[in-house]
Amino acid sequence: MCQLLGMNCNVPTDICFSFEGFQARGGKTDIHADGWGIGFYEGDGSRLFIDTKPSCESAVAELVRNYPIHSLNTIAHIRKATHGEISLKNTHPFQRELWGNYWVFAHNGELKDFNPVLSGQFQPVGDTDSELAFCYLMDRLSQRFPSARPTLRQIYAVLAETSKKIARHGMFNFLLSDGTIFFAHCSTNLHYTIRKAPFKKAHLVDEDVSVDFAEVTTPNDIVTVIASVPLTDNEEWTKFTEGELILFKGGLPMFD
Amino acid sequence: MCQLLGMNCNVPTDICFSFEGFQARGGKTDIHADGWGIGFYEGDGSRLFIDTKPSCESAVAELVRNYPIHSLNTIAHIRKATHGEISLKNTHPFQRELWGNYWVFAHNGELKDFNPVLSGQFQPVGDTDSELAFCYLMDRLSQRFPSARPTLRQIYAVLAETSKKIARHGMFNFLLSDGTIFFAHCSTNLHYTIRKAPFKKAHLVDEDVSVDFAEVTTPNDIVTVIASVPLTDNEEWTKFTEGELILFKGGLPMFD
Secondary structure: EEEEEEEEEEEEOOEEEEEEHHHHHHHOEEEEOEEEEHHHHHEOEEEEEOOOOOOOOHHHHHHHHHHHOOOOOOOOOOEOOOOOOHHHHHHOEEEEEEEEEEEEEEEOOOOOOOOOOOOOOOEEEEOOOHHHHHHHHHHHHHHHHOOOOOOOOHHHHHHHHHHHHHOOEEEOEEEEEEOOOOOEEOOOOOEEEEEEEEOOOOEEEOOOOOHHHHHHHOOOOOEEEEEEOOOOOOOOOOOOOOOOEEEEOOEEEEEE | EEEEEEEEEEEEOOOHHHHHHHOOEEOOOOOOOOOEEEEEOOOOOEEEEEEEEOOOOHHHHHHHHHHHEEEEEEEEEOOOOOOOOOOOHOOOOEEEEEEOOOEEEEEEEEOOOOOOOOOOOOOOOOOOHHHHHHHHHHHHHHHOOOOOOOEEEEHHHHHHHHHHHHHEOOOOOEEEEOOOEEEEEOOOOOOOOOOOOOEEEEEOOOOEEEEEEEHHHOOOOEEEEEEEOOOOOOOOEEOOOOOOOOEEOOOEEOOO
């Protein structure tokens, strides 16, 4: 099993505070020590930092923690291997290009007897059920809308239908973004909290670290943080319902 | 304009020594200060580190220089922007997946009046002629061999034919790898050196740094380093001929 962390904002925001608590779960406060990864967007560009070392020991994770990258959409993942060996090709998040945008995906869960038919446009490089599910989602979108990007409602409909199908094979909690919009799907366990004015102090569950968001934000900032398990112990976290797919944009849920 | 650095080996090798000299050209000993990037393979997995800061000042470049990643194939690029603004989406190397492998590409040069017809399977995210040329190469390969990976000769033939077409539009020096094989194409300026037993000392052009490869290798190691401009002043570098496409594998040229 694995854990997910995502952030969707209306202004580019760094994830340093949330990542600090999350990183600790990669081998220090929790068992997810089989690699980790994080994907950021800067405009339409994206960067993925992935590593097969536990996040609590990784030099790359140290860089990410100390080097604030401001992003509208961020997806992070710490891995406890179930399917597939511990190797770079099996490390989330995964990335593909569709309709001229980079799509980044991370999954928490495990799928059984999952052998979808793929057109060939998106093929897994590694051995995980997760990357296979991602390729299937991308394939469904591109087969349905081959020439150009459809509306958000149309993208949502294909993802909702396909996620439902995939979730029949097991636990399928995932985060997916193209840099402008952010999808989060829950089959068992996923939570989110919305930070907006009036901002207050937040305290991590995993480390004795607090931040007063009133000091580091402007009154117009809106940030949604999504995590498998709540990261702070003094904020209100909403649990997704089973089977729920939420589209976030500008830091707020658009529809589900 | 930009500069390229590539490495193809028969055993996973770190690029720290060559990268040290190359990195200095990104704003210190040369003018290529509009971002940089490097792509490594570990097995079939790949990681890209890209940054819009000059490589001589970048915290990410510092990490790469000090954190030896051992790879059979490595592609690096420092950028002096000609087409497209300085932003992450325009920073080389670029990556796409084809036939279940990640392909990584970097380009030195400039293309004029280059408007190829694309099927839509590979679309540029940024504004560079370079990424457009990469998408065109990938598109030609996938359109010609849609279902599965063909032979090396067949891949070579499509790339040679397409590169020739693209090079009619301007300077088209590029490096391309899928993690197992390495293509280098020269339209104006590209050099390579082969390091194998008996190994000797090499000294950088850009920094007063030497390494004695006899101390850090085994007699069976073979490493080809490819660069726009030779990186060392006491090794033999072979200049590519104009229009030459060489396929390297296991540290040696296979055919051109």
